[in-house]
Amino acid sequence: MKAGFRQSMAFLHTWSGLVLGWLLFAIFLTGMASYFKAEIHAWTRPELHVAAQPMAAVQRGIDWIEKAHPGLTSLYVTAPTQRDPSMQSYWQTADGKFDQAWLDPKTGAPAARETQGGEFFYRFHYELMMPYPWGRWLACAAAIFMLVAIVSGVITHKRIFKDFFTWRPSKAAQRAWLDAHNMLGVLSLPFHVMIAWTGIITLLTMAMPWPVAANYGKDEAAFYSDTLGNDFIPAAGKPAGSAPTAPMLAAAAKRWGERGVNAVTVINKGDAASRVLISRESNKRIGYRPDMLRFDGVTGASIDGGRKTGPALETYEVMYGLHMGRFSQPILRVLYFLSGVGGAFMVATGLVLWTVKRRPSPLDGKGAGFGHALVEGLNAGAILGVPTAMAGFFWANRLLPLGMAQRGEWESRTFLIVLGLMIAFSLLRPIRRRWVEGAVIAAAAFGLLPVINALTTDRGLIASLAAGDWGMAGMDLTFLGLAGMFGWIALRVSKAPRGKPVKKRNRLDIALEGAE
């Protein structure tokens, strides 16, 4: 039925790419943003400033959480860094409920501007704003479809090395889109294979629990103690006092440096089996398991952790670490980001290529079918809508009133609202107009952000450049760069040669033509 292995791989490549293409595009963009999660945390909380003494700030945070929630059973506070002044914190109250807040390093209390900050894009990337576990499963599916698309794409691409140097932008549109798609796909092929496989690795315990179950049966806890070591021990059920955390933080700072501490976790607080775990800033190794200092939560004495290790566990940790990119220093982080840009363009050109190829030619006179029109509209809606919605999130961050109830929720909702509006807009406009107008909207959405920033805060682009604040300035400059890119797209599409317009024909016309 299907002649040839290559043809069937071409079919598989097209469909494994298209079915979850829009989703994959959104996952790529939010993933790229996540490499700068710290900078986004900083930009979205302009009231916060870099803490000069991170350990004192962490202690203030711990003090606030304990005072505001007496009887809590566990808490977690991250140290402020030079890239991100906020302190992300979680805690669990006696009734088992979790809560979280980002704390101001100066006071230890929650920051004035309630926002998810960079966490919004990070969580969207693997949870897609869906309840657990559906979003994660969908993200997993997108990753595995991407791997299938990669392998089938390589198989089907006959002259993969020769074609790498082929780009014919002036040829027929369809050929140019294909060349762009091929080039982008091949250019960072190793990155794409790595990022897709390691992406699934980060969700492995959810997606592939069977091998562990086969070896451990019901005793899942034994697997965790065989790998993570015995850090998260269950509560003993006996109440006990709590040793002060400040000396523990001081000990960690002495060992790793004042900015060497990543986070502190207190488990089983008020119980005899209480522990305090202090993790190290993890940018010294790829493997995603930081060094840890452990203390007895009751006596304050140091405990030996006894880290378990093994080749498979280390491989898992390195794969996890490669995806997270936490180890990457600035230049490498930018390369991660640019590879993500390439990937997003690869997905986008693939989506557009599919519709361009099937656009009705003026010569055969057939009008565009409903299905084709829908896909064309959704393409533009997704490709232009997702970035615009991301800009919308930042608009909400600056414009929503500080004291507003559920402010953080509303910022997240703004993303969905803008996305919905862009999709609706796209579906209603004619083919060419929607790309031009949509790109102009995206350009304006990003281009005006630095302006709104300067008007509503004291940390506009000029101020941050003058202060040497490259985190803040970098964000505003990136917004301007993105505005420029979308402006260029709008210009390019509006200037592209027009095919003859397809005349809409109804059944009567067709019947009459048949009779001629």
Added chain:
Amino acid sequence: MTRPASKARVALDITGRSVLAVLGGYAFCSLAGVVLARWLPMSRSEAAITGSILAVPIFVGAAIWCFGVRSAPRMWLGASAATAVLGALLWISLALEPIR
């Protein structure tokens, strides 16, 4: 078959391959991961992790195979054979040492 396949036949073929690739692929790669976990000469945590990590490319390979194999009957036959082999390996390992 020398006559061109009807639309319904093509649709059935593609649906069959897709269902086997996705659902069967997941089942097969999970089974492969389990067999690896139980048979690899490593500690049980190491073997379990190895099986889990390798399940990913095994899924991709299975999906590619589902679409690359020449005919649907051949596909179902091959899938059944491979599953039977893995199933036998799992059964033997369970007989040697039941899940603790």
